[in-house]
Amino acid sequence: MPSRKAMFAGSWYPSESSRCEQQIHEFLSEKAAVLDADPPFCGGIVPHAGWYFSGAIACRVIQLLSEGVPPDVILVFGMHLRPGAAGRIMTEGSWQTPFGEIPIETDLAEALTKRFSFRIETATDFMPDNTIELQLPFIKYFFQDIRIVPIGVSPDSASLDIGAAAVSVAAEMGISVKVLGSTDLTHYGADYGFMPQGKGEKAARWVRDENDRKVIEAMLAMDPERVLHEAASRFNACCSGAVAATINGAKCLGAVRGHTVSYATSYDKSPGESLVGYVGIVF
Secondary structure, eight states, X not given: OOEEOOSSBTTTBOSSHHHHHHHHHHHHHSOOOOOSSOSOOOEEEEOOSOIIIIIHHHHHHHHHHTSSSOOSEEEEEEOOOOTTOOEEEEOSSEEOOTTOOEEBOHHHHHHHHTTSOEEEEOSSSOOOOHHHHTTHHHHHHHSTTOEEEEEEOOSSTHHHHXXXXXXXXXXXXXXXXXEEEEOOOOEEXXXXXXXXXXXXXXXXXXXXXXXXXXXXXXXXXXXHHHHHHHHHHHOOOSOHHHHHHXXXXXXXXXXXXXXXXXXXXXXXXXXXXXXXXXXXXEO
């Protein structure tokens, strides 16, 4: 079957497997937060900036998800879509990573297309988007024989239905799954046309302690409707639909609350007038 090219390898993350593995080891050597829960976890939220800025957070979340019995499939929710936009899904083929290809779980993906009106992407016809691809090397590294269903969801109530249905359909088919959603948080500054608190350290503190905190609290409470509202009103999540789908999917898998793995902003590594927030959460 055709394989989708890794569009961001060599720029947002290394294109060579050896360099990716070295980077993963460096990420895992960083001091980790002490969680108030033990694995196994059934789902997670990860950022999707270049690995330099947020790779350590995503790496740690996906490593935590890999502890315990591995699932057959990981449902990966993401994509920068407008409210009301049609969802997107790959139903066949595979996706390239520096560690090898990850196959698509065709039967489950096709079953979902019978329930929802997705625009189907292929290995050669797709919208380039970093949200899902940036996670795939981590997924392949920690889940060597995994299959995926990559799903783009819009930031509206339909995302809740998609997240829950994806998990329930998988269960009906006898396919074990975990869920992963990708979003970055507040995009602040002149580069993004959003700077209600001026510039500098004061603005960075507001992003960290107020604006991002609001949506993180909604994620930890596993309140998908509140996540959607926060993102629409405070501009503190760029892919809230992916988060909402993941939360609803994790609820179907038995999760009752979230746990913060790590939080950071791009300002921490590169102070400037514009910055982005990142969080890692497990359910």
